[in-house]
Amino acid sequence: MSSFTVGLVQEAVTGDADANVERAILRIREAAARGAQIVCLQELFNAPYFCKSQKSERFDLAEPISGPTMERMRKIAAELSLVIIVPIFERQAAGVYRNSAAVIDADGTLLGTYRKMHIPDDPLFNEKYYFTPGDSHTTGNGDHKSAGGFRVWKTRYANVGVLICWDQWYPEAARITSLLGADILFYPTAIGWHPSERAAFGAAQVDAWRTAQRAHAIANGVYVAAPNRVGHEDEAGTDGIEFFGHSFISDPFGRILAEAGTDPAVLVATCDTSLIEETRRNWPFLRDRRIDAYSAILNRYLG
Numbered sequence: 001m002s003s004f005t006v007g008l009v010q011e012a013v014t015g016d017a018d019a020n021v022e023r024a025i026l027r028i029r030e031a032a033a034r035g036a037q038i039v040c041l042q043e044l045f046n047a048p049y050f051c052k053s054q055k056s057e058r059f060d061l062a063e064p065i066s067g068p069t070m071e072r073m074r075k076i077a078a079e080l081s082l083v084i085i086v087p088i089f090e091r092q093a094a095g096v097y098r099n100s101a102a103v104i105d106a107d108g109t110l111l112g113t114y115r116k117m118h119i120p121d122d123p124l125f126n127e128k129y130y131f132t133p134g135d136s137h138t139t140g141n142g143d144h145k146s147a148g149g150f151r152v153w154k155t156r157y158a159n160v161g162v163l164i165c166w167d168q169w170y171p172e173a174a175r176i177t178s179l180l181g182a183d184i185l186f187y188p189t190a191i192g193w194h195p196s197e198r199a200a201f202g203a204a205q206v207d208a209w210r211t212a213q214r215a216h217a218i219a220n221g222v223y224v225a226a227p228n229r230v231g232h233e234d235e236a237g238t239d240g241i242e243f244f245g246h247s248f249i250s251d252p253f254g255r256i257l258a259e260a261g262t263d264p265a266v267l268v269a270t271c272d273t274s275l276i277e278e279t280r281r282n283w284p285f286l287r288d289r290r291i292d293a294y295s296a297i298l299n300r301y302l303g
Helices: 017-033 056-062 068-080 163-170 173-180 194-218 275-281
Strands: 004-009 038-040 081-094 096-104 108-113 143-147 151-155 159-162 184-186 223-226 230-233 241-242 246-248 256-259 265-272
Touching: 004 017, 004 223, 017 038, 017 265, 068 081, 068 096, 081 159, 096 159, 108 151, 151 163, 151 173, 163 173, 163 194, 173 184, 173 194, 184 194, 194 223, 194 241, 194 246, 246 265, 256 265, 265 275
Parallel strands: 004 038, 038 081, 159 184, 184 223
Antiparallel strands: 004 265, 081 096, 096 108, 143 151, 151 159, 223 246, 230 241, 246 256
16 A cells, blocks of 8 residues: 555553553544554553562453453454554463553454563563563564564554554664564553653653654664553552653654654654655665674673
8 A cells, every 4th residue: 555544552551451541542542533444552451550560460460362452452453454553561371461562454354463572670660570571473464573582563554563662762673673574663662750850851761752753764764663652550559650651653764743742642644655665775874784794692791
């Protein structure tokens, strides 16, 4: 197709999983009514960000990819002829839990699942406790290409690559996913401020987050779309996290096509695929890569 239209859902969540799903469905319908063909929800969309502390009972929030949340999303996708990217806390097996994003095609077919490759461990972001990192295994039976744990799906409207939150800081992830043929990289996200740090570092953190992802768009000649969550979420004994939103869609030149603030929002933007060709002709970064000289990147450190 010569173009495709993307919708992002930026939302605050509560502890009521059913209400979170219902709210997301309303936002998906809004995006579809505004012309969206591919809609992406935020990271772990149907629950509060539970990784703020290590509590084993929070594993109960997980469900299999074949579970009730995904079944509802598949029905909505088929009803509205939408591709939907659904980030969810996946229970793969007893003791194996993933931070995942399922890709549903516009006829409701589950094409497959991306599992977050880079897992952080920071104050109030205790993800290594909860998540097994992604690997080369995939779920679903769709038309996809993969390299290691990275993959791209051919959907009805575009070739879709998905990476999740902490992945967005790694140029290797963006490059590999782009080389697999992605027209657009989606980065469902849950990132925010420690409230005590906002005054000193808040603006710089948002700018760094946005700049890193715009750089992926430029360096790879692809569209980038990042839906983040919003709202303050408490955690006993701490100040909690204030999720800063600022979801955005960027073109292959790094230009912002749509951007939200810090309130719940739905973003919609149309992506012209001819711009991918034009950008790569004029900035032929993929052509000029020295693939014979990059083996050192496989080392942890070279100092």
